[in-house]
Every structure is written in C-alpha cells, then in structure tokens.
Amino acid sequence: MPSRQRRASERPTQTRVSPSSAAGGQVLPPRGRMQRPIGWKGAVVGPGLQQPCLGWGAGPGPPLALSPASLLILCLGPCSPQPTLSIPLPDWFHLVGLLHDLGKVLALFGEPQWAVVGDTFPVGCRPQASVVFRDSTFQDNPDLQDPRYSTELGMYQPHCGLNRVLMSWGHDEYMYQVMKFNKFSLPPEAFYMIRFHSFYPWHTGSDYQQLCSQQDLAMLPWVQEFNKFDLYTKCPDLPDVDKLRPYYQGLIDKYCPGILSW
Ligand SMILES: O[C@H]1[C@H](O)[C@@H](O)[C@H](O)[C@@H](O)[C@H]1O
Numbered sequence: 001m002p003s004r005q006r007r008a009s010e011r012p013t014q015t016r017v018s019p020s021s022a023a024g025g026q027v028l029p030p031r032g033r034m035q036r037p038i039g040w041k042g043a044v045v046g047p048g049l050q051q052p053c054l055g056w057g058a059g060p061g062p063p064l065a066l067s068p069a070s071l072l073i074l075c076l077g078p079c080s081p082q083p084t085l086s087i088p089l090p091d092w093f094h095l096v097g098l099l100h101d102l103g104k105v106l107a108l109f110g111e112p113q114w115a116v117v118g119d120t121f122p123v124g125c126r127p128q129a130s131v132v133f134r135d136s137t138f139q140d141n142p143d144l145q146d147p148r149y150s151t152e153l154g155m156y157q158p159h160c161g162l163n164r165v166l167m168s169w170g171h172d173e174y175m176y177q178v179m180k181f182n183k184f185s186l187p188p189e190a191f192y193m194i195r196f197h198s199f200y201p202w203h204t205g206s207d208y209q210q211l212c213s214q215q216d217l218a219m220l221p222w223v224q225e226f227n228k229f230d231l232y233t234k235c236p237d238l239p240d241v242d243k244l245r246p247y248y249q250g251l252i253d254k255y256c257p258g259i260l261s262w
C-alpha cells in the first residue's frame with residue numbers, strides 16, 4: 001500500500017473518498033473533530049469582524065472580510081502547523097503556514113468539495129502508484145482509456161518542469177494564483193510551497209520524477225520542510241490569538257498588505 005494511502009486510512013479524522021464512489025469522485029466530509037466544514041462561514045464571515053486584513057476585491061463572491069483573528073484560529077488552530085520548528089526558518093515561512101490553505105475559500109463560491117480539497121496530481125498522464133486511492137477510484141477516468149494521456153509521460157515532455165504541468169484543480173493552485181495576481185512580495189520558494197503543498201505523490205511519494213526540472217528538485221526540500229507542519233500536525237488547542245496577532249499582522253503588512261483581490 002502506498003504510504004500516503006496508508007496514512008489516509010490510519011487517520012480517520014481526515015477528508016476521505018467514498019469507497020463506493022466510482023471515479024475518484026465523491027469526497028465525504030471528514031469525521032471526528034474535523035467534522036465541521038472548514039469553518040469559513042462561522043469563523044470568517046461573521047458580521048462582527050473588525051480590522052480586516054485580507055479583504056475581497058472585485059470578484060464574483062460576496063463582500064467578505066478575513067480578520068487576523070479569524071485567520072489565526074482557522075490556520076493555526078484546527079488546520080495548520082504545530083510550532084515544532086527544529087531549525088531557524090525565515091519569517092515568511094510562518095506566513096506560508098498562515099496562508100497556505102486560504103484557497104479553500106473557493107468552497108464559498110460553490111466550488112464542489114472535490115475541486116477544493118484533497119491531494120493533487122498531474123492530469124494528462126497516467127496517475128502514478130502513490131496517488132491516494134489510485135487503485136480503487138480511477139477505473140472510470142476516461143484519460144486512462146486514451147493512449148495520449150495514459151502513459152507515464154502522457155502529454156508532457158521529459159523533465160518539462162512542474163510549471164508546465166496541468167495539475168488537478170484545488171486550493172493550492174487557486175491560492176498560488178491569488179498570490180501572483182496580488183503581487184505578494186514573497187520569495188519564489190513561498191509561492192512554490194503553497195502551489196504544491198498537496199502534491200503528496202511527488203513530495204512524499206517520490207513519483208513524477210520524469211516531469212521534474214532542476215528547479216523543481218531545488219524547490220523540493222522547501223516543500224518537504226513545509227510538509228512537516230501540514231496535515232496531521234494540528235494542535236488540538238486553539239491558539240492565543242491576542243498573543244500571536246501582532247506577529248502575524250506584521251508579516252501580513254510586510255509581504256501582502258492592503259485589500260486583496262480574490
Ligand atoms: O488531502 C489534503 C486535504 O484535502 C487537506 O484538506 C488539504 O489542506 C491538503 O492540502 C490536502 O493534501
């Protein structure tokens with residue numbers, strides 16, 4: 001069993017794919033303490049929010065504001081890293097922790113859950129062994145019947161680079177696009193970490209090497225370092241928002257100030 005798959009079945013609180021769904025389709029709500037949807041409605045879209053730090057600009061969504069306190073609760077509480085840093089990391093690394101899952105706001109725009117959360121993988125080529133539930137959920141995927149898309153390289157050139165690869169859609173790519181559009185002054189590593197943090201078959205499964213460029217290999221350690229603080233590392237206790245807020249507000253002001261377009 002691929003390690004990612006083993007982890008998924010060992011951890012019942014994580015989002016899971018219905019065993020009865022045919023084509024890698026239906027994603028069921030997680031069990032246990034993550035039973036609630038990601039909490040945007042209650043925690044972020046409250047009327048009582050003050051001093052919004054990240055706001056909605058022009059876009060299809062309703063006028064919403066994300067307060068620093070809400071972000072901290074969402075991102076440092078139930079859905080982000082425990083501070084067990086073993087090496088000194090740059091300050092922006094902490095901001096990546098805060099921001100990395102904000103793309104899940106797509107769920108508010110009516111995007112179905114399977115197109116927002118879940119691990120990501122390249123489309124247009126054969127899904128490799130470490131893709132979670134690879135063996136049980138891809139049997140009806142039409143690409144696998146198409147000789148152009150069902151080989152190891154599929155529609156790609158060898159070592160074309162992940163920036164030329166079409167990934168399955170989700171919160172990673174959306175947040176990356178938001179950061180780019182709003183010109184966050186973060187280093188390329190930060191963009192990269194957010195864009196590929198759910199690409200477990202690559203950063204943890206070591207698959208898809210045939211698509212990687214030298215630049216991808218250079219970025220891999222950053223994605224792996226970040227992964228130590230991603231899934232399964234959540235602190236069960238809510239953070240002390242008042243204590244943490246000035247620090248994170250400082251990072252926001254430094255790297256992504258003002259009102260953002262989503
Ligand atoms: O499969 C997981 C899961 O869907 C999480 O909700 C998400 O934050 C991760 O990035 C992803 O890899």
Ligand SMILES: [Fe+2]
Pocket residue numbers: 100101171197198
């Ligand atoms: Fe994520």
